[in-house]
Amino acid sequence: MIPAQFDYARANTLDEALNLLAQNEDARVLAGGHSLIPAMKLRLMQPPLLVDIARIKDLSYIREENGQIRIGAMTTHYQIESSDLLKKICPLLPACAAHIGDMQVRNKGTIGGSLAHSDPAADWPAAILALNAEMVAVSKNGERTIKADDFFVDLLTTALEPAEILREVRINKNGTNQSYAKMPHPASGFAVVGVAANLTMNGSNKCAQASIGITGVSSKAYRATAVEGALHGATLDDASIAAAAAHAADGTDINGDLFASADYRRHLAQVYARRAIAAACGRV
Ligand SMILES: Cc1cc2nc3c(=O)[nH]c(=O)nc-3n(C[C@H](O)[C@H](O)[C@H](O)COP(=O)(O)OP(=O)(O)OC[C@H]3O[C@@H](n4cnc5c(N)ncnc54)[C@H](O)[C@@H]3O)c2cc1C
Numbered sequence: 001m002i003p004a005q006f007d008y009a010r011a012n013t014l015d016e017a018l019n020l021l022a023q024n025e026d027a028r029v030l031a032g033g034h035s036l037i038p039a040m041k042l043r044l045m046q047p048p049l050l051v052d053i054a055r056i057k058d059l060s061y062i063r064e065e066n067g068q069i070r071i072g073a074m075t076t077h078y079q080i081e082s083s084d085l086l087k088k089i090c091p092l093l094p095a096c097a098a099h100i101g102d103m104q105v106r107n108k109g110t111i112g113g114s115l116a117h118s119d120p121a122a123d124w125p126a127a128i129l130a131l132n133a134e135m136v137a138v139s140k141n142g143e144r145t146i147k148a149d150d151f152f153v154d155l156l157t158t159a160l161e162p163a164e165i166l167r168e169v170r171i172n173k174n175g176t177n178q179s180y181a182k183m184p185h186p187a188s189g190f191a192v193v194g195v196a197a198n199l200t201m202n203g204s205n206k207c208a209q210a211s212i213g214i215t216g217v218s219s220k221a222y223r224a225t226a227v228e229g230a231l232h233g234a235t236l237d238d239a240s241i242a243a244a245a246a247h248a249a250d251g252t253d254i255n256g257d258l259f260a261s262a263d264y265r266r267h268l269a270q271v272y273a274r275r276a277i278a279a280a281c282g283r284v
Pocket of ligand 1: 030033036099100108109112121165166189
């Protein structure tokens with residue numbers, strides 16, 4: 001449980017961090033350290049250099065700009081959980097944050113670190129997919145925007161290049177019919193299954209649009225497009241919600257492990273999809 005030897009550099013500005021990454025091919029960014037350090041202790045990761053970005057001030061913020069919500073990558077889970085602005089305009093984010101680990105984890109862990117890590121059982125990816133967020137990545141070569149649907153590539157793998165830093169998460173404001181439902185692993189607290197629902201409703205209880213993100217089930221979080229299709233245009237009641245949620249794991253390569261077999265996970269995905277959708281449209 002002791003990491004391999006590594007060097008450490010503290011960056012005071014984003015430019016400094018980007019220079020260090022550009023000069024050191026295998027270097028890794030250190031944010032809250034709550035995934036990276038455990039992985040290093042298990043020797044799953046052995047970066048020769050850690051570039052600490054925790055003291056870069058302008059990476060930690062939550063603000064509304066041009067109809068968008070903008071969240072700096074170093075914003076902690078707790079800052080999001082306790083944000084009055086987000087509770088009002090995007091309740092899915094504080095709801096999701098509240099499900100992450102314990103108080104210590106939420107105080108140190110960051111949204112950027114969690115997204116860049118792409119743990120298949122992490123909570124944020126489900127919410128970020130359901131919100132159709134965009135990730136702003138920056139490197140010495142400039143800045144680019146990556147859609148959530150393209151960001152999570154595989155187990156612990158994202159679309160970020162090695163010398164890129166995730167700088168900001170952007171979300172278009174699109175209503176508050178949102179919910180997150182999670183079955184936590186009893187030991188680790190990570191999601192056995194987590195479902196984020198983001199619905200656009202019209203006055204007559206009809207679902208005009210649905211975005212459903214699911215984590216914990218597969219090697220990476222995914223959009224449940226079959227559920228979304230079944231909800232689109234439907235009048236939402238117990239029967240239509242259950243019928244749509246039954247598709248939660250369609251077309252997915254489902255993980256099985258000692259705690260939850262693939263069949264059990266499929267069942268949980270359906271149950272938690274039903275709960276998240278029902279809560280998002282105010283039926284519970
Ligand atoms: C006991 C415990 C319980 C937990 N429970 C949960 C849980 O229930 N749900 C859940 O979702 N998570 C859980 N976590 C994980 C936690 O949320 C981590 O904080 C998070 O996954 C990583 O964020 P971090 O800021 O600590 O990143 P770090 O650990 O510092 O970094 C993680 C990875 O992302 C890279 N990285 C970090 N920031 C950036 C950036 N801005 N740009 C590019 N790359 C970057 C790093 O190089 C590293 O590879 C738990 C962790 C612990 C220790």
